[in-house]
Amino acid sequence: MEIKVVRKVLSVNEKMAEENRRLFSQKGVYVINVMSSPGSGKTALLERTLADISKTIPCAVIVGDICTTHDADRLARCGVPVSQINTDAFGGECHLAAHVVEKAAQEMDLAGIRLLFVENVGNLVCPAEFDIGEDSRVVVMSVTEGEDKPLKYPVMFRTCHAAVINKSDLLPHLDYDLDQARANILNIHPEMPVFTLSAKTGEGMTPWLEWLRARIEEKSSGTTG
C-alpha cells in the first residue's frame, strides 16, 4: 500500500531559512553566504573586505568551522562583531544549516548592522544544498586550485550569485589559465559576476567592493530581484 508524502527532504531547513531571511530583512541586514574549498582564502578575503567596507557600512561576521576559533580570532581583529560556530558541537557537520545560523545570529547584537557575512565551512559540496536565509551566495576559488573546479562542483557554482578568483598575486609563478577558469565558471553560470583579486595585496578589490555596496543599496531601496 502506497502512501503519498510529496515533501522536500530539506523542508525543515528551508522553513528555518525563510524565517531567518524574514528576520534579517526586518532588521535591514544584508546577508552574504561565503563558500569555498578549504584554503581558498575566505578569511583573508573577509579581512581585506572588512578593512574597507566596515568604515562606512556597519558589518558583522558569523564564522563556521568544524574546529578551532582561528578564523574568528582573525576577523575579530577587524573590529566587527564576530560569532563563531563550531559545527562539531552539532555532530561535526560539513556545512552550516539554517538553525545553526539562527542560533548564532540570536547571540549577536544585530542592531544597526547592515551587512552580515557568513563564512561557511570550507567545502564545495554540502553547503550548496543548505539555504541559511542569505540574500546572496558567493563562491571563492583560488589560482592554486584547478581551473576546472566549477565543472567539478556545478551545484555550488550554479547556486551562487558571484564568484571570486583569489590569490591573483601568485599568477606569475603558476601555469594557471585564468581565461579557462573564467570560461568554466561562465559555462556553469553564464551571467555570474566574476572578480579576480588578491586578498593579500588588495589588487582587484575595487569591483568586488562596488558589487557588495550595490547589493546593499538594492536591498535597502527595495529593488532586490
Next chain:
Amino acid sequence: MHEMGIAMEIIEIASQSIPEALKGAKVHSVRLKIGKLTAVVAESLRFCFDIVSRDTPLNGAVLRIEETPVVARCHECAGEWTLEGPFFSCPACGGGKLTLISGRELDIEAIEIEDEDDAHANGGK
C-alpha cells in the same frame, strides 16, 4: 558527507507519514525523487539510510530513487532543453539567463507500507 543528515530527515518525514492505524507495520520502501543537479550521492545515501534506520519504523526499507534530468528553460527564446553536461547556455540562441525546470529535486514522494492484505498473504506462505 551530508548524506547522513539527509537520511535522518527522510526517516523523520517517512515515520511521520505512517498513518496511525498502520503504526508498527513494515515499511517496504521509500520513493525519492533526486535531481541530477544536487550534491547527493545515491550510494552514500543508501549506506547512511541503512545505518540510521535501524531501530526506527523504517528498518529494512529500501530507497527507490528516481533520478530526474536537468531541464532548463531559456529566458530569451523560451526554448527548453535537457542538459547532458555542465554547460548552462541555451543551445538554440546562446542565452545565459535560464530557469531550471527540473534537476534540483530532493523530494520524498511516497512510502510503501505492508498493509493487512500483504500481512495475510505473507502469513499464508
